[in-house]
Amino acid sequence: CRITNSSWHGTHVAGTIGATPNNGAGIAGINWVSKIVPVRVLGKCGGYDTDIAAGMVWAAGGSVAGVPTNANPARVMNLSLAADSTDSWQTDPLCAAVRSATAAGITVVVAAGNFGKNVFGQERYGTISAPGNDPSVITVGSANFKGTTARSDDVVNMFSSRGPTRGGWTDGAGVRHADNLLKPD
Numbered sequence: 001c002r003i004t005n006s007s008w009h010g011t012h013v014a015g016t017i018g019a020t021p022n023n024g025a026g027i028a029g030i031n032w033v034s035k036i037v038p039v040r041v042l043g044k045c046g047g048y049d050t051d052i053a054a055g056m057v058w059a060a061g062g063s064v065a066g067v068p069t070n071a072n073p074a075r076v077m078n079l080s081l082a083a084d085s086t087d088s089w090q091t092d093p094l095c096a097a098v099r100s101a102t103a104a105g106i107t108v109v110v111a112a113g114n115f116g117k118n119v120f121g122q123e124r125y126g127t128i129s130a131p132g133n134d135p136s137v138i139t140v141g142s143a144n145f146k147g148t149t150a151r152s153d154d155v156v157n158m159f160s161s162r163g164p165t166r167g168g169w170t171d172g173a174g175v176r177h178a179d180n181l182l183k184p185d
Contacts, residue, residue, distance in 0.1 A: 010080035014038065037074070042081060052081065053097040060104050077106050079137075082113035082129035082161070088169045088179050094131040102136040110134075112141035112184040113161035123158055126166035128183045133165040141184035156184070 018036045019029035041047055041055035054064045061073030079098070089095040098108045108131075115127040132139040142160035146153045156162050163183035170176045 010038070010078060013078050013080055035072070037070075037072070047081075049083070049093045049097075052079075052094060056097050056101050060101055060106060073104070074106050077101055077108045079108065079110045079131065082111060082115075082132065085130035085133070085167055087130070088167050089130070089134045089165065089181070090179075091169070092130045092133070092167065095134040098131040098134050099136050108137040110137045110139050112139050114142075114159050115161045116156070116159050121158075125162055126164060126178075127161040128163050128165050128181075129161060130167070132161070132183060133167050133179065133181060135181055139184040160184070 014036050015029065017029045017031055018034045019027060020032050021028040037059070039055045039059050041051045056077065058064045058067060058070050059074040059077055061070050083094055085092050085094070087095075098110070101108050110132040112132050113127060113129040115129065116124055118124050128139060131137060141162060142157040144155050144157045146155070161184070163181060165179045165181040165183055168176050168178040
């Protein structure tokens, strides 16, 4: 499997957005009247580009083999997943799928990933994964507010992936060109 998920991150995000005020904790989500439709595209080992793309097609109101057409296309799509990719956002298959969703008018939000530290605990840059490396999506990293309300001291948490994006392409002379997009958004 090429795609990994960050254990139940999608469930956490759905709760943050759509938890009803009477959820037992008495805490309402940001938009608790929203309709959330979970589309499970990953298994225990992760998943494949084709599974993710099929889930996005269905969420956008399309038809997928053997699955009835979704009559209520999504307006916002959250992708709590990441795929290691050295391809440019222009050629990566997951990036192509999210661009199709954004072209259909869907706002796509993607997790940056949890690859911000190396095995020695040192900060790493250039770790944004696909499809978060696509410029058409909103890529969300984990922020550390340092216990204050001032935005001036906010930083990206050490574990969170950060840019610039390192996917790229190789020209006819064999020279590799990194995309170098600033992410997360």
